[in-house]
Amino acid sequence: MDKLIIRGGQRLQGEVAVSGAKNAALPILCASLLTADTLYLNNVPELQDIRTMNKLLRQIGTHIELHGGGRMSLATPADITPVAPYELVKTMRAAILVLGPLLARFGEAKVSLPGGCAIGQRPVDQHIKGLQLMGAEIHVEHGYIHAQAKRLRGARILTDMITVTGTENLLMAAVLAEGETVFENAAREPEVNDLANLLVSMGAKIDGIGTDRLVVQGVSALQGGSHSIMPDRIEAGSFLCAVLATGGEVTLTQADPASMEATLEKLREMGAQITTGDDWIRLVAAQRPTAIGARTAPYPAFATDMQAQLMAVNTIAQGTSVIHETIFENRFMHVQELRRLGADIEIDGHTAVIKGVPNLSGATVMATDLRASASLVIAGLVAQGQTTIERIYHLDRGYDKMEAKLTALGADIQRVQ
Numbered sequence: 001m002d003k004l005i006i007r008g009g010q011r012l013q014g015e016v017a018v019s020g021a022k023n024a025a026l027p028i029l030c031a032s033l034l035t036a037d038t039l040y041l042n043n044v045p046e047l048q049d050i051r052t053m054n055k056l057l058r059q060i061g062t063h064i065e066l067h068g069g070g071r072m073s074l075a076t077p078a079d080i081t082p083v084a085p086y087e088l089v090k091t092m093r094a095a096i097l098v099l100g101p102l103l104a105r106f107g108e109a110k111v112s113l114p115g116g117c118a119i120g121q122r123p124v125d126q127h128i129k130g131l132q133l134m135g136a137e138i139h140v141e142h143g144y145i146h147a148q149a150k151r152l153r154g155a156r157i158l159t160d161m162i163t164v165t166g167t168e169n170l171l172m173a174a175v176l177a178e179g180e181t182v183f184e185n186a187a188r189e190p191e192v193n194d195l196a197n198l199l200v201s202m203g204a205k206i207d208g209i210g211t212d213r214l215v216v217q218g219v220s221a222l223q224g225g226s227h228s229i230m231p232d233r234i235e236a237g238s239f240l241c242a243v244l245a246t247g248g249e250v251t252l253t254q255a256d257p258a259s260m261e262a263t264l265e266k267l268r269e270m271g272a273q274i275t276t277g278d279d280w281i282r283l284v285a286a287q288r289p290t291a292i293g294a295r296t297a298p299y300p301a302f303a304t305d306m307q308a309q310l311m312a313v314n315t316i317a318q319g320t321s322v323i324h325e326t327i328f329e330n331r332f333m334h335v336q337e338l339r340r341l342g343a344d345i346e347i348d349g350h351t352a353v354i355k356g357v358p359n360l361s362g363a364t365v366m367a368t369d370l371r372a373s374a375s376l377v378i379a380g381l382v383a384q385g386q387t388t389i390e391r392i393y394h395l396d397r398g399y400d401k402m403e404a405k406l407t408a409l410g411a412d413i414q415r416v417q
């Protein structure tokens with residue numbers, strides 16, 4: 001199994017390009033199931049979840065061509081196998097995103113239940129409830145969701161909570177349903193908007209994009225299209241946290257600062273000097289950061305996917321900070337690993353209290369989930385001496401060439417087998 005070895009203490013300096021967003025690319029790949037025409041995509045990140053999604057879509061029957069440099073094309077003929085097996089769904093929960101489009105276009109789907117996940121239970125009851133409201137017959141048996149519907153029909157959907165992939169799954173179902181579907185509690189994450197804009201370019205009728213009320217008029221078929229995946233705001237935020245923690249001056253290109261205001265605001269409050277253009281972000285970190293608290297919540301508030309990375313910066317900040325995790329019930333697994341590096345963190349339920357220490361010291365630590373891995377990389381870049389991060393397959397799920405990008409900025413980081 002691959003490991004990362006980091007020798008901490010280097011300031012980060014230079015320019016790095018942000019990759020396409022994993023969490024936008026995954027639903028958008030699934031949108032290719034909605035049409036027989038070809039979908040051309042640009043700026044698709046090269047990471048494990050995308051490879052897993054490609055494998056799943058190929059098993060279903062989608063023809064996929066990779067053209068290099070983040071470009072690919074996908075076409076799904078009428079003759080497919082509408083099944084997402086446990087072996088793939090268990091490694092990537094976003095596989096649930098094939099359910100809505102398969103049911104909408106092919107009238108049936110058999111998709112494994114994702115099961116629990118390191119960061120929380122993460123049930124998919126809202127996905128199922130929404131499809132049932134749209135007229136689908138659904139039963140769950142032997143660990144699989146079996147769904148059938150001759151043609152889905154429009155419905156009013158009010159989910160119990162804001163759910164990102166729930167909104168995406170049901171949106172992909174609604175665009176081909178008969179009549180009007182109204183989402184009253186839709187997720188407003190930029191990745192949902194990226195998917196919705198792609199669907200509109202394919203001929204879908206969606207009003208209210210970017211708000212929590214989406215109104216969809218179903219159409220009988222969609223055509224192909226071309227789309228460039230939005231920049232990854234979580235990858236960008238992770239790099240900015242690394243620079244603030246180590247000190248230095250870095251410019252991120254191909255970024256989308258407008259999609260990550262909550263993160264930029266936090267980093268400014270911690271003392272980072274940040275300037276932005278339409279598609280770039282420059283961060284200068286000239287002093288030890290000041291501790292700052294955060295409360296995770298749906299967009300536009302501070303993202304749960306940035307919580308672990310912000311905590312890593314707080315471990316070496318001046319002062320004490322309090323972080324509340326409100327989205328997932330078990331998303332503090334990085335804490336015990338950060339403690340191994342010398343961090344002073346106490347947890348009480350969904351709250352972590354972080355007392356900043358002047359230095360961390362390198363150690364061997366274990367990645368437990370995707371963003372926990374990123375927080376350990378940030379801590380390792382600051383820690384004195386050598387940090388070894390094990391189980392980095394978690395990191396590889398969601399970051400495109402992370403160590404190559406950090407090396408280009410001056411970090412001493414190496415992948416070993």
Ligand SMILES: CC(=O)N[C@H]1[C@@H](OP(=O)(O)OP(=O)(O)OC[C@H]2O[C@@H](n3ccc(=O)[nH]c3=O)[C@H](O)[C@@H]2O)O[C@H](CO)[C@@H](O)[C@@H]1O
Pocket residue numbers: 023026093094120121122123124125126127128161162163164165166191304305327328329
């Ligand atoms: C591939 C992708 O885009 N993943 C993101 C997506 O995950 P994902 O879409 O899985 O997260 P949700 O927004 O659905 O989850 C929000 C909360 O709702 C709960 N819930 C959700 C659906 C449901 O049917 N029942 C239910 O109880 C979840 O357990 C969680 O507590 O949004 C999360 C929250 O921003 C991010 O951390 C993930 O990176």
Ligand SMILES: C=C(OP(=O)(O)O)C(=O)O
Pocket residue numbers: 023092093094305370371398
């Ligand atoms: C939790 C994440 O991803 P997923 O929903 O795919 O597990 C994430 O991107 O931080």
